[in-house]
Amino acid sequence: MGHCGFFLFRMLAGIRPGPALLMSVLQQTYLVGARSLVIIMICGFFVGMVLALQAINALQQFGASEQVSLLVGKSLFRELGPVLTALLFAGRAGTSVAAEIGLMKATSQIDAMQLMAIDPVQRIALPRFLAGFLSLPLLTAMFNAFAILGAVVFAIGVWGMDAGIFWSKLQTGILFGKDFMGGFWKSVVFGGLVSLIAVYFGYYAKPTGEGVGTATTRTVVLSSVMVLIFDFFMTSFLV
Amino acid sequence: MKREYGDSVSWQRENSLHDPIICINNLVFHRDGNVVLDDVSMEIRRGSIVAIMGPSGVGKTTILRLITGQLQPADGSIEVNGELVSAMSHRDLYKFRKGVGVLLQNGALFTDLTVFENVATPLREHTKLSEQDITDRVMEKLDSVGLSGTQELMPHSLSGGMARRVALARAVIMNPEIVLFDEPMTGLDPIAMSTIGRLIRETNDQLGLTSVIVTHNVAQMKKLVDHCYILASAKLIAEGSPQLLTKSSDPSVDQFMNGRVEGPISFKYQQNQGGGAAQSS
Ligand SMILES: Nc1ncnc2c1ncn2[C@@H]1O[C@H](COP(=O)(O)OP(=O)(O)O)[C@@H](O)[C@H]1O
């Protein structure tokens, strides 16, 4: 834990802002985004559908089924969007970053860099870490958009709800500060958390095939646990 | 004095005027309580090609890592150009490494970059050359290792020998004074081996480098190097020109040079002894 914090410090202390860093951060963001985009769209869509289904079932009992978009929207923006995206991101992008860096280590590429007087923490770890910060909020927005789409498809398309009511409830019920920004800050924190863990385990992987495997497994497990723990504490502060 | 790969010229005679560039004095190195290197001394002269030989696991790579300052000796010292490597600060070490090219075991090319970008990496990082100058220097180096036309390929599409040559081009792109080679020929076919050998000789003499080669390939070593150190069981057991060593009457040297199973060098793992897992290769 302390070691991981020290690693974070090492990344940020040596930071040299410039076009080279910007380019590699954008490149990594693109790679990470491209890796995770499809899975996040698909999952978002189905989560939206199932949320609408459950919400309609529950609300019908009280005759309040026109509130469905409000319920779906709130739970999505506040909780499910950031958390589920972060978990998917850990499984998809986090593991591949950890494996990629671990493999670089196993094939002495990290060594070669140090011998060329290039700091691998700055060159390899930092851009991938920053890319996590940048891409998770974007991916979360994408997840939310597709989840709303899924809810629309189910509530309006399948169940036959009035589209006007759906959208107006969503617009008036979702608060920008509490619901939307709360979720946004969560996704920023989760992005940093997951990518820090991935980069850290990759960088300190044993330089063997087995070591790389261990690093990827640990990345998923630890980042999932940490996301859920942080989610609770952030929610108690934000609400 | 022009030398060809395969020429056998006595190292002593040719280099007696050159000063030592790397001095290793009574070096001791431990790892997990095992003695890896015990009282090893070397004096590597400017402009020469030197081999460090010995069975696998004897600590050859360890010596290279000590020279580059990646590891710290337990005792003894390493001086390069009169400067103590173990006393260098982090910043000095990085400056020092710009003057040392290293070709790691298997080349260690960056798998996410093209051949061109691999060779250009040190230039981009450490110089402010224009894109045109970088292209010129990289293409010149690629040409000198016989690989012009491969610049857009990715490392995974290269053969073992080609990858090693790209790594050689990358190691010398900053025009270093010293180049360290870790088993540059291991795993290559005989033709690729000789190609690498000839390139090492040519680059060494054209660029006025000093080359240190870690290898256990006795035949290639005889053709290539000026001076040779043989390690066994953590100790330096012999040094001299390849010709001298081939004729050595020392049983350990004879065993290694002729690849015999029977002899003083044991292939068994020895706990708490140097050169632990010495295997016949
Ligand atoms: N990272 C490491 N951790 C622990 N022991 C190591 C490590 N690297 C090398 N060794 C040990 O140090 C000794 C020398 O290794 P090395 O210098 O790689 O040998 P060589 O290059 O001659 O084959 C071996 O006994 C090896 O087991």
Ligand SMILES: [Mg+2]
């Ligand atoms: Mg080795």
